Amino acid sequence: MAPLNIQQGTSRHSAYDLRDPNAEASERHTLAVTVDNEAGVLARVIGLFSGRGYNIDSLTVAEVDHAGHKSRITIVTTGTPAVIEQIKAQLGRIVPVYEVHDLTVEGPSVERELALFKVTGTGEKRVEALRLADIFRANVVDSTLESFVFEITGTPQKIDAFGELMRPLGLCEMARTGVAALARGN
């Protein structure tokens, strides 16, 4: 017989495979999911992740089409390539889901997150905090004689970096929105 001109499959892990499921490298993916903004839809998405043991690194949701009652959920997740494929297929199966886009593989995209940082301190530390905020293009949205609230937008990495710098300067509280992302171009 002529060899079949098809690349042969390899087994993937399952609960019944005793190999180490972490053997394959994990990847970070950003998924954009368009859903009907109906009661319980977020619970369905979150329940899918918790019920099937997938990771959620970040999740944001808001109605983006008020007339059509559609929301966009942006999920950042990590998993092996097979798990990422499963996540997308499982999301696609949810009845109020219209579309699932994997922004990580569908071409270049932009990701932004907004964060608020409260930094307390006086003297040199306070000045240094203000100087760094300037470098990071963070805005001061509240200030007292002993504290600032900075607003910063950027990639999650940029926000992480800013947080690291603020820590020794009196960072006492922070709030982050999670990632919002769009594909570049048209």
Place this chain on the structure above:
Amino acid sequence: MTQPMTGAKMVVQALKDQGVDVIFGYPGGAVLPIYDELYQQTDIQHILVRHEQGAVHAAEGYARSTGKPGVVLVTSGPGATNAVTGITDALMDSIPLVVLSGQVPTFLIGNDAFQEADTVGITRPCTKHNWLVKDPDKLAETIHQGFHVATSGRPGPVLIDIPKDVQFAEGTYVGPVKAGHGHYHPKVKGDRETITRLVEAMETAERPIFYTGGGVINSGDAATQLLRELVEATGFPITSTLMGLGAYPASGKNWLGMLGMHGLYEANLAMHDCDLMICVGARFDDRITGRVADFSPNSIKAHIDIDASSINKTIHVDLPIIGDVAHVLEDLLRIWKSRGRKVNKEALKPWWAQIDEWKTVDCLRYTPSAQTIKPQYALQRLEALTRHRKDRFICTEVGQHQMWAAQFLGFEAPNHWMTSGGLGTMGYGMPASVGVQVAHPEALVINVAGEGSWLMNMQEMGTAVQYRLPVKQFILNNERLGMVRQWQSLLHGGRYSHSWSEALPDFVKLAEAFGAKGIQCSDPADLDDAIAEMLAYDGPVIFDCLVEKHENCFPMIPSGRAHNDMLLGDADTEGAIGTKGAVLV
């Protein structure tokens, strides 16, 4: 058609417009307005069950034996929570159900009101979709969409939670056409390109096999016909999962029998050694694959499934085809025919010779006995005495008896075999047989049961008697939770922890107490006459078949083992499952 009516009336109207003629339910405070509407009409028959779990399994039996969705009506709180096992069962086995539950009035939701439960919250993970309807104007539309979701794509259960004030309130009724389907439209046509690659592979394959499942049956009669045509035309061997039995006839010459954990030797070895596996409407479940790493190591795998999430879930396949089985098989056959109906005839001969050699192992053999009824013998006799009945429907409970039924009974047509596959729900079969008999009043409906499972929903005998449903409860009574015991003997050194019942009822008296007929049989010599008596009786029967207590079910692929590593009998079981395999179920 739009007109004002109360929510309760809309429920009944919507069911009528969906062509529903029977529903299974149990009343309570939160559904009284709907029950009041049911009382005032005659188009829809309501079957009063004895427990809401029974209502759901009965609706599953109805659905699987007719191809139509089953409909369930339960009250709020305990009514809904009792239904959860059945709903989960239907989800796992892709059975279309529409479950209507009552809810406390909207203004009490969240107050821990009497008989309030977060029904949509509880059932979210075990339904295909669910809705809480707070607006009477949305009620009819939601019910119609519920039917659409339950029956299209991969079928499954939906639940619609209806607060009591919505049942009383007036709203505008819309019919099914006006309600529309929303945006839920799963893709049914497979990718032509990939189908053509599969045809190419079929033309040259040396050791091909069809591996089919419940998806063929769910796809409908056309899918079954096309599958049969394809198998006959190609001459390829075919095996099936538990859920797919009957799609290809057991008497067909290419039939290898069921595969999987308790599947036939020849079916499992053919799966292991094949070079082309064509999976049609099955999902590489762990009962089928055994150890994933060693699953059919040298084959090209094609997978036809309507659910994209089934593809590459546990087994990576080479040719994924997302679509409805009937649509895909139609294209597959057409393309294969148009390219000259080619198969690798030369290679198929030795492949069949190999399969025939495996068959000589006679993997279902057992040691017969003249003193005690062997469970396998009981099923062989049941088969011999009922095989001629085209209208025979078989339900089962869960356990050894279920696997023996799958091994020893032959199914010639789809939709004649109802068993709890994915969830493995003890207590499924008795109520399922009620639902099947409601759908087919003249048919022969037999529930092959284990005594343990049967007791879990035995209250439904009351339903059978009330509606004069002549269901035959064929209990293979080994006075043991046989399947648990079998695992304990394999895995836990024969320490039979809580795997037998000390106080079983007298099943004959129990039958009589329900107003049914009871028959007991313990002597193999009397078995044929006793079965004949059961079949001749025009009414429900409990048949207490006292069988060998310690018989184990073979062949068996122990957890964590490969397909070509099967146990064929008790002699093979010594140390069969290692410590790693023991953690699996």
